[in-house]
Amino acid sequence: MKKFTFGWNVLFTVGLVLMMCFSAWGAGTIKIGVIGPMNFMQGKGHWNGALMAADEINAKGGVQVGKEKIKIELVKSDSNEFLNVTDATNAMERLMTQDKVDFVVGGFRTEAVLAMQDIAMDYKKLFIGCGAAHPELCLRVAKNYDRYKYFFRGTPFNSGFLVRTCFLQMGYVGELLKNTLKIPKVKVALVAEKAIWVDPMIEAAKGVIPKMGMEVVGVWRPSATATDVTSELSAIQKSGANMIFTVFSASVGITFARQAGELKIPAVQVGINVEGQKDGFWEATKGMGNYILTMDTYVHGVEYNDLTKKFMDTYEKRFKETPTYTADTYAAIVYSLVPSIEAVGSLDANKIIAHMENREYVVPSGKIKYYKDAQGKQTHDLAWGPGYLTSLGVQWQDGKLVGVWPPPKWKMDANSPELNYKGIQPYKIPPWMHK
Amino acid sequence: MGLVGWYVKKFFRLIRGEVLVLPSRIIVGLFVVFLLGLPLISQNPYLIRILILTSIFAILAASWDLLSGFTGQMNFGHALFFGVGAYASALLHINVHIPPWGSIPLGGVAAVLAGLIIGIPCLRLKHTYLALTTLAFPIILTGIIFALPDLTGGELGISGLQRLTNSLLGNYYIYIILFLVLSVIMWKITDSHTGIIFHAIREDELAVKAAGINTTRYKLLAFCLSGLFAGISGGLYAHYMRIAGPSTLEVSMSFSVVIWAVFGGMVTIYGPIAAVFILFPLLEFVRFWPEYRTMIFAVVILLILLYMPEGLIHWARDKMEKQCPRCKIRNVATRKNCRVCTAALD
Numbered sequence: 001m002k003k004f005t006f007g008w009n010v011l012f013t014v015g016l017v018l019m020m021c022f023s024a025w026g027a028g029t030i031k032i033g034v035i036g037p038m039n040f041m042q043g044k045g046h047w048n049g050a051l052m053a054a055d056e057i058n059a060k061g062g063v064q065v066g067k068e069k070i071k072i073e074l075v076k077s078d079s080n081e082f083l084n085v086t087d088a089t090n091a092m093e094r095l096m097t098q099d100k101v102d103f104v105v106g107g108f109r110t111e112a113v114l115a116m117q118d119i120a121m122d123y124k125k126l127f128i129g130c131g132a133a134h135p136e137l138c139l140r141v142a143k144n145y146d147r148y149k150y151f152f153r154g155t156p157f158n159s160g161f162l163v164r165t166c167f168l169q170m171g172y173v174g175e176l177l178k179n180t181l182k183i184p185k186v187k188v189a190l191v192a193e194k195a196i197w198v199d200p201m202i203e204a205a206k207g208v209i210p211k212m213g214m215e216v217v218g219v220w221r222p223s224a225t226a227t228d229v230t231s232e233l234s235a236i237q238k239s240g241a242n243m244i245f246t247v248f249s250a251s252v253g254i255t256f257a258r259q260a261g262e263l264k265i266p267a268v269q270v271g272i273n274v275e276g277q278k279d280g281f282w283e284a285t286k287g288m289g290n291y292i293l294t295m296d297t298y299v300h301g302v303e304y305n306d307l308t309k310k311f312m313d314t315y316e317k318r319f320k321e322t323p324t325y326t327a328d329t330y331a332a333i334v335y336s337l338v339p340s341i342e343a344v345g346s347l348d349a350n351k352i353i354a355h356m357e358n359r360e361y362v363v364p365s366g367k368i369k370y371y372k373d374a375q376g377k378q379t380h381d382l383a384w385g386p387g388y389l390t391s392l393g394v395q396w397q398d399g400k401l402v403g404v405w406p407p408p409k410w411k412m413d414a415n416s417p418e419l420n421y422k423g424i425q426p427y428k429i430p431p432w433m434h435k
Numbered sequence: 436m437g438l439v440g441w442y443v444k445k446f447f448r449l450i451r452g453e454v455l456v457l458p459s460r461i462i463v464g465l466f467v468v469f470l471l472g473l474p475l476i477s478q479n480p481y482l483i484r485i486l487i488l489t490s491i492f493a494i495l496a497a498s499w500d501l502l503s504g505f506t507g508q509m510n511f512g513h514a515l516f517f518g519v520g521a522y523a524s525a526l527l528h529i530n531v532h533i534p535p536w537g538s539i540p541l542g543g544v545a546a547v548l549a550g551l552i553i554g555i556p557c558l559r560l561k562h563t564y565l566a567l568t569t570l571a572f573p574i575i576l577t578g579i580i581f582a583l584p585d586l587t588g589g590e591l592g593i594s595g596l597q598r599l600t601n602s603l604l605g606n607y608y609i610y611i612i613l614f615l616v617l618s619v620i621m622w623k624i625t626d627s628h629t630g631i632i633f634h635a636i637r638e639d640e641l642a643v644k645a646a647g648i649n650t651t652r653y654k655l656l657a658f659c660l661s662g663l664f665a666g667i668s669g670g671l672y673a674h675y676m677r678i679a680g681p682s683t684l685e686v687s688m689s690f691s692v693v694i695w696a697v698f699g700g701m702v703t704i705y706g707p708i709a710a711v712f713i714l715f716p717l718l719e720f721v722r723f724w725p726e727y728r729t730m731i732f733a734v735v736i737l738l739i740l741l742y743m744p745e746g747l748i749h750w751a752r753d754k755m756e757k758q759c760p761r762c763k764i765r766n767v768a769t770r771k772n773c774r775v776c777t778a779a780l781d
Contacts, residue, residue: 038725078725085682086488090481090719097481111680114594118677136591 029073030063030347032337033101034329035091035116036108038078041278042131045326046106048319049130050074053333063338066345072333075099081112088112089119096123102347103128103337105154105329110134121147126349128154128332131325133162138381142373149353152370152380154336155328156297156391161384163201166271166295168412169393169405170245171212173270173293176427177242181434186214189236189267191256192247193224201247209245217241224250229259237265242433246271246292254284261288264432269293270393279321282399289396291430293404296394297325297365302403302423304366307335311364322401331363365389386416397428404428456774457765458755463705466712470611474604483607487675489715490614494668496695496707497621502661503693504701505625506654507637509562512569513692515553515576516546516662518684520669522580525593525679535599539670546666547659554658558651573684580681592680596673610671617664622704624660633657634702698739700746709748757781 034050036043054072057063062071077095079088089112095101096119104120107113108131117137120127127150129137135158141148156162174186188209192198202219209216217239220232229252236244244267248256253275260269269292275281276294300322303309311330315323323330336356344351357378360369369383382389386406393405404427406419454460473486499513524542527533533541553572557565580587587593599609624630632653635643643650673679682688692707699710717735721728743750756765757780759773766774773780 076725078722078728080728083687085680086676087718089676090484090488091722093481093484094719094722097479111590111592111678111682114591114680115676115678118594134591136594 029071030065030103030341031073031075031099031101032333033075033077033092033095033099033104033106035077035079035088035095035104035106036131036326037080037082038076039080040082041324042108042326043078043106045324046108046130046329047076048315049323049327049330050105050333052315052318052327053330056334057338064342064345065347075101077106079107079112079116081107081109085109085112085115089115092116092119096120096125101125105130105332105337106326107131108326110137113137117148117151121150124150124349126150126152126337126352128152128329128336130154130329130332131156133157133159135160135381138371138379141380142375142377145378149378149380150349152336152356153382154332155365155382156325157382157384157389162295162391163204164384165391166201166245167205167208167212169293169295170209170214170243170270172393172405172407172410173268173427174212174214174243176429177268177433180429181242183242186243187217187239187241188214188243188245189217189239189241190219190245191232191236192219192221193250193252194221195224195249198247205245214243222252222256224248224252226252226255229256230263232256233260233263233265236267237263241267243267244269244271246273246294248272248276249274251275254281254289257281257289257292258285259288261285261290264430266430266433268429268433271295276396277324277394277401279401281401282396287399290398291396291428293393293395293427296392296401297328298323299392299394299401299403302392302394302421304364304421305362307362307364325365328363328365331365331368335361335363336368365391386410386412386419390419392421393427395425395427397425456767458767459752459765467615470615474607478603480603483603485716485719487607487610488672489712490610491668491672491675492691492695492715493708493711494614494617494671495665496692496699496711497618497704498661498664498668499692500696500701500704500707501621501625501633501664502657504696504703504707505630505633505637506657508557508654508657509566510569510661511566511693512553512572512574512689513661513665514684514686514688515549515569515573516665517669517672517688518573518576518679519549519662520546520666521673521679521683522587522593522669523666524670525596525673526586528596528674529593535597535670535674539599539667539674542670542673543663543666546662546669548662549666550658550660550662551655554655557658558654570686570689573686573689577681577684580684588680590681592678592682593673594678594680596677596679598674598677606675610675613667613671617667618704618708621664625704629653629656637702694736698736698747700749703746703748706746706748710746713747 034047036046054074058071062069075095077091079091081088095104104125104127107116107129110132113129113132133156138153141151177183177186190202190205192202206216222229222232246269253273273292273294276292277296281289298312340352340355344355357370366389367387369388371379371381371383373379392403394401395404402425403423404425408420408424410419454464495517502508503510520542523545524538527541528538557568560568581589600606632648636650636653640650695710695714696707700706718732721731739747755768757768758765759778759780761778762773762776764773764775766780770780
């Protein structure tokens with residue numbers, strides 16, 4: 001027994017040393033590290049998108065680097081960043097030094113991405129962030145270009161624009177209510193889960209909504225995991241609200257939508273409801289989540305451009321689900337990285353960066369352009385607005401999630417181009433509102 | 436020259452008489468030699484990173500043992516000291532431009548103050564009540580951090596911190612030597628008069644009081660000392676990671692410390708250290724199976740605690756050595772008589 005235990009100890013130690021001291025096998029490939037919380041939906045999106053991209057490129061023979069065709073090899077790395085930031089940095093260090101990747105895509109939690117960003121920058125490796133929305137990630141590029149130039153935002157557009165998009169969608173629905181139901185001044189209830197990240201959004205909403213010609217009737221902050229929100233809903237009903245601006249990222253999104261549907265609260269829901277973006281939402285609310293509107297990136301049947309349908313169809317066929325925005329690792333590889341590698345004919349990060357900075361190109365979720373700041377410094381942050389990335393407003397309509405915003409021929413202002421995304425359906429006001 | 440020779444002879448005599456006589460001491464000696472000599476074998480940045488982070492968490496785990504293991508003051512919110520150290524170092528470094536060599540010890544001082552602040556209201560509490568109360572403090576501090584985003588960076592934390600040095604080897608040796616020195620200091624504290632009183636407070640506080648010792652003062656001292664070392668480890672962490680964020684105060688951080696200490700064996704200082712040096716690299720090792728990584732980790736801990744309830748190090752030591760019933764000196768398990776008093780060993 002003692003010998004057996006000793007043997008296992010020796011094996012374990014040797015294994016440990018081998019794991020730490022030797023890099024992954026494989027040569028003659030372009031290695032792309034895919035880092036994300038792989039046990040969560042976000043990380044699965046990262047991996048699925050990258051896998052689809054690699055398979056598609058490899059099926060064509062690989063990436064044309066100068067005269068040579070080189071295949072892509074993906075390295076999956078679980079950052080575990082929701083639970084452990086140290087773990088995330090170790091995963092990034094491992095990608096850099098053990099797996100010796102050429103490029104990295106992924107990342108989700110801002111605190112972890114900031115720490116991971118520093119490691120990638122130490123090794124001068126191009127890192128395309130596909131998850132974290134905080135502006136600081138790109139402000140670092142402007143502040144210290146020489147160090148942080150290797151970081152690009154891949155998806156989503158930054159959180160400031162995310163809030164603006166929500167307000168645009170709210171304005172659109174507000175106008176519809178005004179015109180259809182002849183409501184002179186739309187009353188808005190602000191309902192957001194009790195979470196720190198939501199606070200600035202609520203403050204912004206309180207300031208912006210009156211300027212949009214609507215009235216704020218109150219703020220309700222249920223717990224992010226609340227299983228009963230009937231008291232909040234009764235209060236909202238008493239307040240006479242016609243619209244509920246929701247900000248939910250957690251399970252309360254299901255509870256709120258289900259109970260509001262059961263009680264037939266005469267107010268439409270607009271805003272962010274992450275649970276409402278998922279395929280299983282209809283079953284989870286037993287159909288009571290009908291007519292809620294949430295911001296989203298992809299929805300079946302809506303096309304930003306010619307690339308969307310192909311991407312969505314292939315993704316849905318292969319993974320049996322609608323892609324989440326973190327699956328834009330696909331776009332980061334297929335449309336950002338690979339064309340730049342092929343254009344410069346090299347894997348040299350500096351040459352690729354110079355090429356990427358000055359490109360404008362179409363991806364399945366819109367058009368990519370990288371912003372410069374007021375002083376003309378590169379930020380590597382994504383351009384937002386008509387003609388670039390806008391995301392969508394999606395509504396549950398009788399068991400189907402459909403795109404309803406931006407409406408056909410929508411213009412943000414007089415100078416902006418008209419938007420016409422294929423597959424957009426009319427927004428439906430819940431029937432119990434027509435009283 | 437003669438003096439040097441005398442010291443060299445004394446050193447070897449010490450090694451022969453005090454270290455080579457017991458397997459546990461030989462292992463510790465080899466471990467120290469391994470840590471100091473590792474860069475001669477490999478300078479792999481990933482390996483170096485893991486060892487640096489392991490040494491930081493080992494200081495943290497040992498500091499928990501110093502408080503909770505030795506005095507029995509069950510602290511379930513040890514991340515508070517770690518977070519205070521990290522944030523204080525980061526704030527002093529970023530806003531007052533104090534270099535890491537100054538900001539890290541000052542982070543430790545800030546954690547001492549935190550120790551005083553939580554120590555005073557917790558003095559009257561015992562067992563579960565104390566554990567739950569201490570658990571609340573890091574959560575309260577997290578709330579404060581989110582309430583003052585202009586100062587603390589909110590959910591982003593404070594980033595852009597300088598490292599102690601930019602050299603890979605330089606960092607390694609600084610962290611490893613600091614770890615060894617701080618661990619020895621903690622161990623010596625527990626071996627001192629103060630340590631014996633800490634020990635006695637855990638065993639029977641009433642008896643210690645009856646002996647005329649001010650237990651309140653000693654319990655506060657334990658909170659402060661533990662806070663100092665945990666705060667230093669927090670500062671070291673922040674400067675190594677170049678970020679001090681809310682994750683340093685997470686409940687999971689507090690629980691990790693308890694798991695490390697219980698896994699290695701409490702009331703030893705070296706037990707929690709050994710546990711961190713086993714468990715932290717183990718978590719990296721199981722990256723080859725990411726889906727089951729946490730589960731494997733949990734199973735290992737469960738098995739150890741199931742079959743070695745006193746902790747791994749206590750178990751291993753009891754297998755290798757036995758204590759003399761008469762003079763309490765430890766001997767190699769194979770000996771029939773005590774190496775000091777020659778009493779028969781069981």
